Structure formats: structure tokens, C-alpha cells
Amino acid sequence: MNTEHASPVDLQLLREEFGDGGPEDALGWEAVHAFEAHNGVVLPEPYRTFVAEITDGTSLGPTDYDGILPIGDLPADWPDALAERDLSIPFPLTERWVWEEDEEEPDTDAVFLNGSIVLGTDGCGMNWHLIVTGEHRGHVWFICGEGASPFGAEFGGTTGQSGFAGWVRHWAEGKPWCDVIEDGS
Template sequence: MNVDQADPAELAVLRAAFDVDDGGESALGWEAVRAFEAAHGVVLPEPYRTFVAEITDGSYSGPPEYGLLPVAELPDDWGDDEQERDLSKPFPLTEAWIWEEDSDPSEDSDEVLEQVYNHGSIVLGTDGCAMNWHLIVAGPHRGHVWLISDVGAVPFGAQFGFTTGESGFAGWVRHWAANKPWYDAA
């Protein structure tokens, strides 16, 4: 997974998966992508960066279940719109955390939980019922996709278990395009 340079093969997979044939009209364009990055103090990981600049910024055809959100939007059921999200602060997790099953939460758990939702990620979209897919844009897991719900957070990618899919945005889309269940590891 290369998050600094777009792989032409991955971009071809993304174009095919979204089958966008609008002459790039739904894409943000490079000027808008750079403006978004400057405003939020991040550089979007590749191939997502090129995807929103040249292919499309959001799609009703998914993934996930309710479609891919534009880079600057949140799902309708996000909750507290007043909560400030800071994309430049590192996403705090590097391994799955099911807080609902955490029998001995630390005093810092509430603070870390707040960071899970609001630091270092953009929301790709929702599968409904507060199950949101995030692309990590800051921190050690930059470029990885995570499922964050009301009970826990899990990274997507074969090396983390749970799924046979490849890590990163292109792997996540490829897995969806192959019509595989998200978590298909035995």
C-alpha cells in the first residue's frame, strides 16, 4: 500500500468500480483538493487523493451501503454537528478496540473514544446504524480504512484478520466491487 504515490493500476480499478462517465464533472479537481488539505492541515493518502481530484467526489453507488460521501461531508446520522473534528491530529488506534466489551476501561477511555471519532480521519460513508467507514489521514495508520461503530473500531485489511481484503482505499473498494462480505475471514 503506497499512500504517497498513486498507482495507475489502482486508479484503473477505482474508475472501473465506480464507472463514472461524467467527464470528471463530479471530481473535485486538484485546486479544490489542495484547498481542502490546506484548510485541514493534511495531505490525503493516495490513491484516494487522486480519486477525489480526478474521478469522483462521492457516489451513490457505494461502497459503503449508502454510498461514498464527498470528502468534506459527514453521514446524516453523525450526531453532534457542533463537535469539532481535527483531521490533522493523529488517529489514536493501531489495533481493533471493542469498547463495549472493555471490562476495565481506563480513565482515559472517554478521551481516546472522542479522538477515535474526531481525529485524523475522513468519513467515507455509512452502512447505517452508526457503522461508519473512515479513511485515516493522520497518524500511524494513515491510508488504512477502519469501520467505526457505536461499539468499537476495527481496521480493514487481511493483515488485521477479519477479512481477506487488501488494506487501503483501493483494497477496500476492490473487495466491495468483488461483492464480498466485508469481514469474510474464517
């Protein structure tokens, strides 16, 4: 997964799935650079080119409800207490964490507040995040009230490739998010 340069194959996939974009759909490079400067981040590729040249939000896409949200938007059911996010602070996780199983009350605020943009929602607080800072920059994570899990074959549970393009490709192929049987059968 290359987060610094958009692969022509990845961009072709994104254009095939979401159209070729244009001034009415895409954010444009000037607005992307302004968003990055305001938030103290450089967006990972190919998402960066996706919002600049293809579309900044669409009702199509891998999520069940709103498609892919415009950059910086939050789902309608996002808690007000978590609205002040800081994208420049590194996302804190590098592996799956089911805090619902912790004996003590975990401090999960940093998982929701730092280092990610919300790509979209599957409803009921189940959201897909693109990590924009930290060790997992460029990875897509599923974060909900019970825990957080990275998307990608190397993390288990799916055959999908890591990153934004891998997440979109998995959806475009019509595969369920958890398409690997965990018990080894």
C-alpha cells in the same frame, strides 16, 4: 500500500468502478489542495486522486446507504457533539479496539474526532473512515458505537487488501466484509 503515489492499477480499478470522472463529478486539484491546506493534511493516495479526478462522492460504493460521501461530509446520523473534527491530529489507534468490552467507561472521542475522514455509512452509526494522519494513514477503519477495527487481511477477519483501493476492490468483487472464519475452521 503506497499512500504517496497512486498506483496505475488502483486508479484503473477506481475508474472502472466509478467512471472516468470529469469536471462535473471530480473535485479538481485546486479544491483538493485547498481542502488539504484548510485541514492541515495531505490526503493519502489513491483517495486523493480519486476525489480530484474521478468523483467527489457517489451513490455507488462499498457502503450500504450513501455510497461514498463527498470529502469532509458526515453521515446524516452523525452526532452534533462530534461535528468539530480535527483531521490534522493523528488518529489514535493502531489495532482493533472493542470498547464495549472495557470494564471502565472508555474515552472514545479521539477515535471519532481525529485524523480521519468519513467515507460512508452502513447506517445506525456504523461508519467507514479513511485515516489521513497518524501511524495508520491510508488505512480504512470500520468505527461504530461498540468499537473500531481496521480493514485488511493483515488485521484478520477479511481477505481484502488494506487501503482505499483494497477496500473498493473487496466490494467490487462482491465479497462480504468479514469473509474469514475466525475459529480456524
